Structure formats: structure tokens, C-alpha cells
Amino acid sequence: MASRGVNKVILVGNLGNDPEVRYMPNGNAVANLSLATSESWKDQQGQVQERTEWHRLTMYRRLAEIAGEYLKKGSQIYVEGKLQTRKWQDQQGQERFTTEIIVDQMQMLGGRAEGGNAGGGYQQRPQGNTQGNPQGNQNYGGQQGGYQQPPQQGGGRPQGGNQGQSKPPMAEPDFDFDDDIPF
Amino acid sequence: MASRGVNKVILVGNLGNDPEVRYMPNGNAVANLSLATSESWKDQQGQVQERTEWHRLTMYRRLAEIAGEYLKKGSQIYVEGKLQTRKWQDQQGQERFTTEIIVDQMQMLGGRAEGGNAGGGYQQRPQGNTQGNPQGNQNYGGQQGGYQQPPQQGGGRPQGGNQGQSKPPMAEPDFDFDDDIPF
Amino acid sequence: MASRGVNKVILVGNLGNDPEVRYMPNGNAVANLSLATSESWKDQQGQVQERTEWHRLTMYRRLAEIAGEYLKKGSQIYVEGKLQTRKWQDQQGQERFTTEIIVDQMQMLGGRAEGGNAGGGYQQRPQGNTQGNPQGNQNYGGQQGGYQQPPQQGGGRPQGGNQGQSKPPMAEPDFDFDDDIPF
């Protein structure tokens, strides 16, 4: 509801792969995307140099579904979100950290995609409507994702389930996942 | 729900005056604020120059109330919103345009305000909850103002009421004001 | 060099017309562009509504040239800049105000443009270096376009030259235009 601080990320880039979408027991979708932003410049010898930065994006719910449906490797998108760093344990049991962008707004760019639906903009819907409770005028999102409804820390999700893995676990969702156990 | 395009403004500055808050018949608040952002630099003669830009901000509903309660002349704030240009008619009946920032997120800065409440961050609540309809978890705003619920153009508000004026009329709210006539 | 405040605008949209590029006596280019950002949403009756906001963009120098060369009506771009409101006088001698976005960063989107050069990103160059004049303290870039080198207020440009016009005069450049008289 309130917050102290601003945590905002704005990216425009291309996807390195098709989005990976997973569904949780309660039907909520989660998508992971890999986005490249690159910059090129001339060095002091006049040679063109290029550097690409890869960003790990996480989307939830409707936004995740849209990503899965309309985005693919190479898609150019605008995203807005917030930074979130998660701690996890690798196979040796060592602490590791992964920083992700929790996306709350996405915009497909280019408009000439063959899918026919390119060019739309989408925002994270508010939380709590996941179990199908109908609420007439609830659809108008516009909200910055879970910005105001951050994670129920440890809310019913066994932390131990992620131990000993070699890739980072999925991001803690930025809203209540009730009592389901996602993975 | 969807959008095509991004329209985002981010400002940090100080208020030139106390916020002006007005209430509409349905109880919704609207606030107008004047925000200064200034930059200084050294010119080619080494003289320090300064330039101040004044921004007209508009806030609605809860955000407007918070502004009226906690902000005053001199307050330093962070705001995020979107640009909106309105057409109005001056006293000579001539078309005029005013550009405003419709704020959907505000953050009080400084933290050492005497009021004791400095330092909070607030976001525009979603629309449609103004008549006191209770909806448990509905309060968590998080949404970017009316970003997704733009104006009912001409929605019940007599345009003629603003003709012949010498200052710009209040901004068309960025969401349904039902059937009330604000001014 | 220093500033107090943040004045930032981020837009993604399409051009309503080809850019208008003009050159000043000293060879500097100035471009005016009209950019649309639109949002659509479902109203309470479930009808899809759409609203388009038009933004007046101003670019200087190299950025203006690039705009003239690569952008045209319909081009989709990302821009970053600052808000600036200028006062001018209409044909009746009345004060009028126009708010523009002084662009310091531009990114062509889409990437499949026929021109072969789509997809590049460009930033405003600093002021006053177009004639190769060496200027010791000129190096402290890091700056967003003219962000740190604001207008020489009234610098050699006859204000009266703009009186009695029906369209807004060109924006005060955000940097020295030396001693030339642009229009």
C-alpha cells in the first residue's frame, strides 16, 4: 500500500529464446525470459565495439500467459519492472544470488510480427483474482504488478525444495500464492 | 487493459505552493500541484546559470487527499505519471492547450519533515471504488493511475461550462467520474 | 554541471508525420516531431475505448539530422528527454505556452524497416562543439544531452522575432547557438 523508495527498471531489447512458461497448481502462470540489450561504440582506435547485456525477466499470471502466447526468440519488447535479488543454494550447498527484473508492464514492439497481434501493451493485473472470483470492473490492471503486494515471505513454500540445485530457483512471486506449492 | 505506446514522466522537485485540493460531488478528490525542477550549469564565461522548469501536476482520489494532507509549499517529492494535453477555451473563446502530468505514483522525500509522516510512497488506487463499495483486498492500488482506464471523453461533463475562462479548467479525470458534474 | 531535480520523460510511440528538420545559420539542425502514444481499454459497458496523446518532440543537432534521415510518418521510436514549457505570443499578442519534450536519446524500433538502418539508438551530442572549437571543460559528459548545458537565456536571439505568429516558435535550444539568428 505504501512504500519507501523507488525501484524501477526500463528495458528495450530482444529475446534470446522463446519464453519459458510454467503453471502452478492454482493455475497461475510464471514466465522466464532472457532479454538482450546491446550497445555499440567506437573505441579509441576507431574500431566498432559491441557489448551485450543479458537480463533475466520474470512475469506472472496474465502477463506470463501473454508472453508465452505472443513472444518468441528475437521478439523486441519494452518492459518495465523492478529489481529483485533472490538467494538460492547451488549443488554444493553454497549461497548464490540471482538478480531478476520482475516485470509489471510489457509492450510488444515492431508491429510487423507475423502473428498478427504484435504491438500490444500489457500490464500486470492486480493480485488476488486468481481463483476466478468475478469482479466486474477488476480487469483494468494498470497497476505496477505486485509493487504494492510483495511476497508473503516464506508463505507456505518449502524453502528446502530448492536446495542443491544448479540453476536458480524460480523467483518468489510478488504476490500471494495462497497455499499452493508451486514446484 | 491494453495499450500501444509508453507515456511516462518521472520528476523530482519541490512544490512552489501548497497543493490545491477540490472535491467532486461524488467525494472524489482532485489535487493540482506546481512542481519545480531546476538545473544549474556554468556557461562559457564560467558564470553559473540556473533554469527552473515548472510542471503542473494533477492527482486524483486517494493520492490527491494524501497530497492535501502531507504536502505543502517547498515539499520535495518524486512523482511518476503520464503526460496529458487538454484543450480548453480562454475568455476570448480561443482554443488553448495545457499539458499536465497525471500522477500515479508519489513519494515524499527528505524524511525529516516536521509533520512526522514524511517519507512515504503512494500510488493511485484503481478506479471504481469511490462509492464506498467494500472489496476486501481491493485497496492495494499499485496501478498506474488511469493508465488503463483513460477518460470517458466528454463523459457527462458539460464542456460549455468551461468556455470563456481565462485560466485552464481542471483536468478531465483519467477515469470515470460517473455522472457527477465536478465544477 | 549540477542540478537540483529530475525532469525525465520516456515515450514509445509512432510519428504522426515526417520529421520537420530545419538548419540554422551555423549549421545546427533542429527537428520537430509529433509522436502519438495511445492506450485502449474496456469501459464499464465492455466497449473498447481508445485515447491517443500527441507529444511534440524537439531534437537538436546530430539527433535532428538522424531523425530527418531515418524517421518518417509511422516510425515507431523510443525517446528519452525532458519537459520544457515555452512562452510565446500568438497573433493577437497574447501569451501562450507550449510544452515540448527535448529529446536527448532516441531509439528506432521495429528493426525491419526497409531503409536498412532501422534499429539504431542515438543520443544527443553536447553543445557547441560543432565547429570544432576546443573547450577545456567540455569533456564532462555523462550528461543527458543538453541536460547540463541549458539555454543561454536570451542569448543573442531577438525575442521579438516571434511575436504575432500563429504557431509556437521553435524551442529555445538547450545549448548555445553562438551568435547566429536561427529564424
Place this chain on the structure above:
Amino acid sequence: MASRGVNKVILVGNLGNDPEVRYMPNGNAVANLSLATSESWKDQQGQVQERTEWHRLTMYRRLAEIAGEYLKKGSQIYVEGKLQTRKWQDQQGQERFTTEIIVDQMQMLGGRAEGGNAGGGYQQRPQGNTQGNPQGNQNYGGQQGGYQQPPQQGGGRPQGGNQGQSKPPMAEPDFDFDDDIPF
């Protein structure tokens, strides 16, 4: 000079510690800062929850010096920069990644700091001009810090020097550090 993509981070928060400033052989300063952004909200039980996100900031050159001089634990600042993820090796020789915000603009907030200098805004200076070396095309600032002058990948710095460490090595500067060996 050109880029394809946008990589932008905007943060407002408080420093968890005094900035750590180090100087390189060529006199360039590098600062590391730890910035907290926190958000609070009411959960479904009506309990106030809070979550704090910690961000690792890196500043170079003049900005780093200003940070060292004016910022301290608790300082509230606005920063703008870009995301950069670096690979390094821990003491076991394992690959690790650290994501940092390379800051190119900083603004001190609050204004009532006891130091007397609070409230200024600063931007990253462009690269390589600290020793007064003249460089024709160096003037075209408009650039966001090193945004246009990214790292000379592997530029003279022995990677091996960082092997086997347990904390992340300092960020590769986003511009030429000439031929010096920083650490």
C-alpha cells in the same frame, strides 16, 4: 555512439553504509554503494509487511568522488544508471555472477543534511578525459555516463588477479582505464 536497446534503472533509497571509494593508479575513483529500497503493504490478514531490496551501485570518477565526499550511511539519493552483470570466480574457482547498477546520474535528496551541501545533482563525466587528453570526437556528450563508451573488454586488466576470491571483484569500469591495473 550508437546502441540497440535501452537499459535503464531508476532508484530512490537510502544507503546502508558509507560509500567505499577506491582510487586507481591513474587517479580515477571508483565507489561502491549499497542502496536499500523498501516497500510495505498489508497482507490478506491486514498485517503490515515490509520487504527491503538491496542494490549494489557502482560509480566512477567524479561521481565516485562526490559520493565519497557527500554521501554517508543513511543518505537518501536518487540514482539513474544501467544494469550490468559481471562474471567472477569465487575461492573454489566457481563462476559467480553479480549484478550492479552502473550509475550515471545521482541526486542527493532531503536537502536538510547537516553537511550543508545536500541537494545537488550530479552526472557521470565522459570517459578518458581526466588527464586532459584532447580527443576530437569526444565532445558529443549527450551520453549517459559510459552508456556510449562501454568497457574495453579485458582492457589491460589481468583477469587472473581476481581468481580464487570470496567476494566479487570490483566492477569492470565502463570506460577505458588506460593501461593501469586497478587492484
Place this chain on the structure above:
DNA sequence: TTTT
């Protein structure tokens, strides 16, 4: 590790 900050801040309210």
C-alpha cells in the same frame, strides 16, 4: 546494511 538503510529508512519510516
Place this chain on the structure above:
DNA sequence: TTTT
């Protein structure tokens, strides 16, 4: 009209 603010702020430093």
C-alpha cells in the same frame, strides 16, 4: 511559485 520551490529548492540549494
